Amino acid sequence: MKLNNNIISDLKKIVGDDGILLSSADLASYSYDGSCNWQSMPDVVVFPQTTEQVSDIMKLAYENTIPITPRGAGTSLSGGPVPSSGGIVLCTARMNRILEIDEENFAVTAEAGVVLNNMNMELAKRNLFFPPDPQSFLAATIGGCIAVGAGGPYAVKYGVFKHYILGMTIVLANGSIIDIGGNTMKNVTGYDLPQLVCGSEGTLCTVTKIKLRLVPKPKASQTITAVFNDVTNAGNAVHMIKSKGVIPAKIELIDNWVINRVNEITGMGFPSDADAILFFEVDGSPESIKKEEEDVVALCKEAGAEDVWAAKDAEDAMKVWGARRSGFLAIYGNAPTALAEDVTVPTNKISEFLERVKDIRKKYDVEVVIIGHAGDGNLHPTVLTDKKDTEHYERADKAVQELFKTALNLGGAISGEHGIGLEKQRFLKDAISGDEINLLKGIKKIFDPKGILNPGKIWEQ
Amino acid sequence: MKLNNNIISDLKKIVGDDGILLSSADLASYSYDGSCNWQSMPDVVVFPQTTEQVSDIMKLAYENTIPITPRGAGTSLSGGPVPSSGGIVLCTARMNRILEIDEENFAVTAEAGVVLNNMNMELAKRNLFFPPDPQSFLAATIGGCIAVGAGGPYAVKYGVFKHYILGMTIVLANGSIIDIGGNTMKNVTGYDLPQLVCGSEGTLCTVTKIKLRLVPKPKASQTITAVFNDVTNAGNAVHMIKSKGVIPAKIELIDNWVINRVNEITGMGFPSDADAILFFEVDGSPESIKKEEEDVVALCKEAGAEDVWAAKDAEDAMKVWGARRSGFLAIYGNAPTALAEDVTVPTNKISEFLERVKDIRKKYDVEVVIIGHAGDGNLHPTVLTDKKDTEHYERADKAVQELFKTALNLGGAISGEHGIGLEKQRFLKDAISGDEINLLKGIKKIFDPKGILNPGKIWEQ
Numbered sequence: 001m002k003l004n005n006n007i008i009s010d011l012k013k014i015v016g017d018d019g020i021l022l023s024s025a026d027l028a029s030y031s032y033d034g035s036c037n038w039q040s041m042p043d044v045v046v047f048p049q050t051t052e053q054v055s056d057i058m059k060l061a062y063e064n065t066i067p068i069t070p071r072g073a074g075t076s077l078s079g080g081p082v083p084s085s086g087g088i089v090l091c092t093a094r095m096n097r098i099l100e101i102d103e104e105n106f107a108v109t110a111e112a113g114v115v116l117n118n119m120n121m122e123l124a125k126r127n128l129f130f131p132p133d134p135q136s137f138l139a140a141t142i143g144g145c146i147a148v149g150a151g152g153p154y155a156v157k158y159g160v161f162k163h164y165i166l167g168m169t170i171v172l173a174n175g176s177i178i179d180i181g182g183n184t185m186k187n188v189t190g191y192d193l194p195q196l197v198c199g200s201e202g203t204l205c206t207v208t209k210i211k212l213r214l215v216p217k218p219k220a221s222q223t224i225t226a227v228f229n230d231v232t233n234a235g236n237a238v239h240m241i242k243s244k245g246v247i248p249a250k251i252e253l254i255d256n257w258v259i260n261r262v263n264e265i266t267g268m269g270f271p272s273d274a275d276a277i278l279f280f281e282v283d284g285s286p287e288s289i290k291k292e293e294e295d296v297v298a299l300c301k302e303a304g305a306e307d308v309w310a311a312k313d314a315e316d317a318m319k320v321w322g323a324r325r326s327g328f329l330a331i332y333g334n335a336p337t338a339l340a341e342d343v344t345v346p347t348n349k350i351s352e353f354l355e356r357v358k359d360i361r362k363k364y365d366v367e368v369v370i371i372g373h374a375g376d377g378n379l380h381p382t383v384l385t386d387k388k389d390t391e392h393y394e395r396a397d398k399a400v401q402e403l404f405k406t407a408l409n410l411g412g413a414i415s416g417e418h419g420i421g422l423e424k425q426r427f428l429k430d431a432i433s434g435d436e437i438n439l440l441k442g443i444k445k446i447f448d449p450k451g452i453l454n455p456g457k458i459w460e461q
Numbered sequence: 462m463k464l465n466n467n468i469i470s471d472l473k474k475i476v477g478d479d480g481i482l483l484s485s486a487d488l489a490s491y492s493y494d495g496s497c498n499w500q501s502m503p504d505v506v507v508f509p510q511t512t513e514q515v516s517d518i519m520k521l522a523y524e525n526t527i528p529i530t531p532r533g534a535g536t537s538l539s540g541g542p543v544p545s546s547g548g549i550v551l552c553t554a555r556m557n558r559i560l561e562i563d564e565e566n567f568a569v570t571a572e573a574g575v576v577l578n579n580m581n582m583e584l585a586k587r588n589l590f591f592p593p594d595p596q597s598f599l600a601a602t603i604g605g606c607i608a609v610g611a612g613g614p615y616a617v618k619y620g621v622f623k624h625y626i627l628g629m630t631i632v633l634a635n636g637s638i639i640d641i642g643g644n645t646m647k648n649v650t651g652y653d654l655p656q657l658v659c660g661s662e663g664t665l666c667t668v669t670k671i672k673l674r675l676v677p678k679p680k681a682s683q684t685i686t687a688v689f690n691d692v693t694n695a696g697n698a699v700h701m702i703k704s705k706g707v708i709p710a711k712i713e714l715i716d717n718w719v720i721n722r723v724n725e726i727t728g729m730g731f732p733s734d735a736d737a738i739l740f741f742e743v744d745g746s747p748e749s750i751k752k753e754e755e756d757v758v759a760l761c762k763e764a765g766a767e768d769v770w771a772a773k774d775a776e777d778a779m780k781v782w783g784a785r786r787s788g789f790l791a792i793y794g795n796a797p798t799a800l801a802e803d804v805t806v807p808t809n810k811i812s813e814f815l816e817r818v819k820d821i822r823k824k825y826d827v828e829v830v831i832i833g834h835a836g837d838g839n840l841h842p843t844v845l846t847d848k849k850d851t852e853h854y855e856r857a858d859k860a861v862q863e864l865f866k867t868a869l870n871l872g873g874a875i876s877g878e879h880g881i882g883l884e885k886q887r888f889l890k891d892a893i894s895g896d897e898i899n900l901l902k903g904i905k906k907i908f909d910p911k912g913i914l915n916p917g918k919i920w921e922q
Contacts, residue, residue, distance in 0.1 A: 172896065245680070
């Protein structure tokens, strides 16, 4: 569709002349997401600054049946914020105020466009801690994280975004503004709409404000690195540690390919022939973490680690986590197309999954590299390919299909924290039943009778 | 409505002759809930033993448009399991198998009728811990807890039922059986239906199996008792402790009236003139709890506690928690009608709420006694009255209305863990917006187009 001049003029009235983008060059920047695997041009991008402006934009879109795709920082990896039906991209970048840090009640209220890291920096000053920590935290917005139900390494001990939601302000398809949830963790006043909205990828409503629960910042933490000559042993180590009742805050895994790219980028000098490295963070009281460190070290050795060591100090620990984070950079810098997947398996199936990845790599003759939140079974096997090389891409795509099939067969899920977006629609019916998909579509229709909210996402149309 | 003989005969075919109750005397036992504040007779009670039997019952109810009210142990306090439209009560008492305790992945799968305490005893043998602990845990079923979104004292540190759900098997209104959610904590495959079902009070579907996440049993714990001559100081103590970053596993409060009844029942000999007592449990590693105990003791003293002491040993601690639990027994044993409310307020508003309760008590000349999960702001002010004494009951009802109004004005909720049921329908529109209620009704219609699933609950009809 093409928007007519009246619509554009009405949008300008709502957000001001400097709150709108119309040129092709500008629109192009809002036509893809963090994966760069899909592209679709919007007709217009608007930058509202208030919930009321979002409401006015929604009313206009509703009256004129214009597709509207909410977007935070666009760091999504599943195509969620790609405006695949054109229309309006509603970018929350200017709704970036932290409205309240309530130290007394351990809660923060932020607009949807607040960057996660900006919030975390303010919280740290007050000794407060918001655990969910997607890799994209330096750029990702709170609203975007809510859209996909983001997680991250800290999930092992602390859970994911949905475990921290107290309340939200949302704008419905027809422009109505409502507050859902509230201020207290315990709240069973009707169906739990905030939980329904979390992970709904902008298809039910537009979230403008979020109230999140916080915890006190742990008083101490320690980082441990363990090197394995067999990735299967690393999988076993994760499982043994958790089985002994030791729950580290994070347990991260990188494989041989990633180890070597990380060495190139960071000069960390990890053993280049290691099959896998596990990074652990234990946290809590100074009294308790020493014991947990000892347990992690002993159990890694028992699982067959070649080498295990604790960080010397905070700076050393920071280097380790910086190296871990550089893993994704390494991946995206080393292939024209990276199919970064996001499967989960029960933690006692990690070793088996890693074995199967080796088979898939051989079978399709493609590089499948692994970074993962091993502690909660959320692995990111990434297939390196080139979309322009049709023959190679076809093999890569088959490898991806088999990765999903493998995860499901092992009792896992096709998405742990990235969402379905455009990427995994064709696999949804393998993951959930037709009856469930019909319920999702029914719920969508209740919230979005005209089908204007991020249309074309989650299920095949 | 009256069910015809064909229906009864079909139900017998499904659940067997010993799986059905029909006599008035038997039906009466399923006509009320734990509060005894409402009564409505079902036409029949059935006891299915499998998901397939539940499905067959649902199909029959669907084809014949018969109201169907799922029921666990009936310990609800809000009228949720009362069959207010008659029809079928589907009691899960015989679906009481623990299907799998997956020690490796920290998960348990149980049928809906498993009693929470029975599950907990099995978990304890394996050093596993499922934290949510409603007062009714000795009788309440997992399915009932899911229905209301139950909580309990451990919520302070560990959260409530919704934070532990991995997956469910549900039976839809038309009898379709579907699995929703999965086996891993991270799972963003479409809208989060398990979270929508949790707290939906049997109005969307019937849950037959639940998979819950577990945590390792804390290695050590300590119990602390603090006596206050002013309930407001007790409120302040809660707030000061949490503000210092100390998060006890539980913080429970009883007021003067409850203290004296507890003394009568248990002979604990708590100071009879104390205005309030706080009970704390700190847990974690043996290394960390000593420090937390010291912090709790010091901060209670700073807040003005008259006396604070730690339990001598595990037996001593058990006595303290037994005394705390006897509080509700005391309440129900001391009035013909107890209006046990379930409000929440942000924790820094607890003192203010307690002050307002004193005013309400005077204003309506009724006894309002307080037991509460002070650590998370979930208070149970209970108005003692007699439904048969119209004049007194009217004052009691006005007191309840003002308690709700006060909680909402302080930023709280009208239900923290009991649900809306029959009890709070008339207050729902004060708690959430008309737009939100319309969304709830829309969602209900998607799941239950014929309106047969626990009809008459949550909102006014």
